[in-house]
Amino acid sequence: DPYSAEPTRHPALQINSLKPFNAEPPASILSDNYITPSVIFFKRNHLPVPRVDPEAYRLEIEGLSGGVVSLSLSELKSRFPKHTITATLQCAGNRRSEMNKVKQVKGLNWGIAAISNATWSGARLRDVLLYYGFGPEVAAKAKHVQFEGLDKDVTGTAYGASIPLNKAVSEEGDVLLAYEMNGEDLPPDHGYPVRVVVPGVVGARNVKWLGKIVVSDEESKSHWQQNDYKGFSPGTDWDTVDFKSAPAIQELPIQSAITHPAEGTSVDRSDREVTVKGYAWSGGGREVVRVDVSVDGGKTWHVAKLRTSDQGQHPAPPPPPGRAWAWKLWEIDVPIPHRAQELEIVCKAVDSGYNMQPDTVAPIWNLRGVLSNAWHRVKLALS
Numbered sequence: 350d351p352y353s354a355e356p357t358r359h360p361a362l363q364i365n366s367l368k369p370f371n372a373e374p375p376a377s378i379l380s381d382n383y384i385t386p387s388v389i390f391f392k393r394n395h396l397p398v399p400r401v402d403p404e405a406y407r408l409e410i411e412g413l414s415g416g417v418v419s420l421s422l423s424e425l426k427s428r429f430p431k432h433t434i435t436a437t438l439q440c441a442g443n444r445r446s447e448m449n450k451v452k453q454v455k456g457l458n459w460g461i462a463a464i465s466n467a468t469w470s471g472a473r474l475r476d477v478l479l480y481y482g483f484g485p486e487v488a489a490k491a492k493h494v495q496f497e498g499l500d501k502d503v504t505g506t507a508y509g510a511s512i513p514l515n516k517a518v519s520e521e522g523d524v525l526l527a528y529e530m531n532g533e534d535l536p537p538d539h540g541y542p543v544r545v546v547v548p549g550v551v552g553a554r555n556v557k558w559l560g561k562i563v564v565s566d567e568e569s570k571s572h573w574q575q576n577d578y579k580g581f582s583p584g585t586d587w588d589t590v591d592f593k594s595a596p597a598i599q600e601l602p603i604q605s606a607i608t609h610p611a612e613g614t615s616v617d618r619s620d621r622e623v624t625v626k627g628y629a630w631s632g633g634g635r636e637v638v639r640v641d642v643s644v645d646g647g648k649t650w651h652v653a654k655l656r657t658s659d660q661g662q663h664p665a666p667p668p669p670p671g672r673a674w675a676w677k678l679w680e681i682d683v684p685i686p687h688r689a690q691e692l693e694i695v696c697k698a699v700d701s702g703y704n705m706q707p708d709t710v711a712p713i714w715n716l717r718g719v720l721s722n723a724w725h726r727v728k729l730a731l732s
C-alpha cells in the first residue's frame with residue numbers, strides 16, 4: 350500500500366478523500382484563529398505523502414548558467430537569509446460543492462474551508478536563483494519556473510507545476526522556499542522538508558516536498574499545469590473542452606464566505622441581532638478593502654469590521670501595496686428585520702482593484718468546478 354506511511358491527522362478534520370488524503374476544517378472553527386493552526390490547515394494531496402530524510406534531502410536546480418545545482422537542507426537554511434510572510438493558501442476547488450448543486454462537476458466536493466492562513470519562513474526563491482547564476486542571459490530566454498514534488502504516482506510521475514518567471518524573481522513577489530510553517534518545521538502533510546509558497550497564487554502551484562526547480566522557456570508539462578486547474582465557459586462540456594485553449598490558473602479572484610452562523614441552525618428572534626463572521630481574501634496581492642453583509646438576501650447591506658490578527662493581538666501593519674498575501678477575518682452584528690420569516694445571510698467582498706464577487710453561481714459554473722466565488726449565502730430559521 351503506497352499509503353502505509355501517511356502521517357496521523359487531527360480528528361476534527363472533515364475528510365473529503367482518504368487516499369490520497371484531502372480534508373478541510375469545520376467552517377465553524379476556521380475563523381476562530383487569524384493564523385490557522387497547522388493541524389487543522391486544509392490538506393490537499395494528489396498522491397501519497399513521501400517521507401523524506403532531511404539528511405539525504407537534495408534540492409536540484411536546472412536551467413541556470415552554471416549547470417545543475419544540488420543543494421542540501423542545511424545549505425538552504427544557512428546560505429540564505431530567512432524571510433517570513435503570512436500568506437493564505439486557497440485550493441482552486443474551494444466551494445466546489447456550490448457549483449455541484451447547479452450542475453455536476455468533476456472533483457473533490459469541497460465546502461468553504463479549502464482555504465487557510467499561516468506564517469511561512471524560508472529562503473527567498475529570488476535569492477537562491479540569483480546566487481546560482483540567474484542573470485540577464487537566462488532571463489532573455491526563460492519565461493517560467495517549474496517545480497517538481499518528491500511525491501510520485503504508480504508510474505513514477507511526480508506532482509508538478511510552474512509559475513511565471515517574473516513572479517519567481519521579482520523582489521515584490523515574496524516567493525519562498527519555505528521550511529517552516531507557523532514557526533515549526535513543515536508538517537509532513539504540508540511538504541516537509543521544503544515547499545514553495547507562491548503568495549497570491551492558487552494552491553496548486555505551491556508545490557510541496559519540493560525536489561526540483563527548472564528555469565525554462567516552457568510551462569511545466571505536468572497534468573496539473575496542462576490539463577487541469579483551468580477555467581472554462583459554463584457552455585463547455587467534457588465532449589468539447591480543449592485544455593490548450595485556456596491559460597493555467599495563477600492569481601485567484603476575490604473570495605469571501607460566512608463561517609458563522611452555520612447553515613441550518615436557527616436564531617432566536619428575541620436576540621434582536623445576529624452575529625455574522627467569515628473570511629475574505631483576494632489573489633495577486635490585492636488587499637480586501639471591504640466586506641458587505643446582508644441578512645435579507647441582498648436587499649439591504651451592512652459593512653463588516655475587518656480583522657488582521659488573532660484576538661487580543663495588535664492588528665498587523667498594513668501590507669505594502671500589491672503584497673496583501675493574507676486573508677482578513679470579518680465580523681458584524683446585524684439587526685434582525687422586524688417582520689422576517691427567515692434570514693438569508695449573504696456576504697460579498699471588494700478588493701483594492703474594486704473587483705467584486707458575482708452574485709450567483711450559474712454564470713461562473715465550469716466543468717471542473719474551479720474558481721467558485723459567488724456571494725456566499727446561508728439560510729437560517731428564526732425561532
Ligand code: MTE
Nearest residue numbers: 391392393394395440498508552553556557
Ligand atoms: N504539491 C505536491 N507535491 N503534491 C500535491 O498533491 N497539491 C497542491 C499543492 N501542492 C500538491 C502540492 C494543491 S492542489 C494545493 S491546493 C496545495 O498544495 C494544498 O496545500 P496544503 O495541503 O498545504 O494545504
Ligand code: MO
Nearest residue numbers: 440441552553
Ligand atoms: Mo488545489
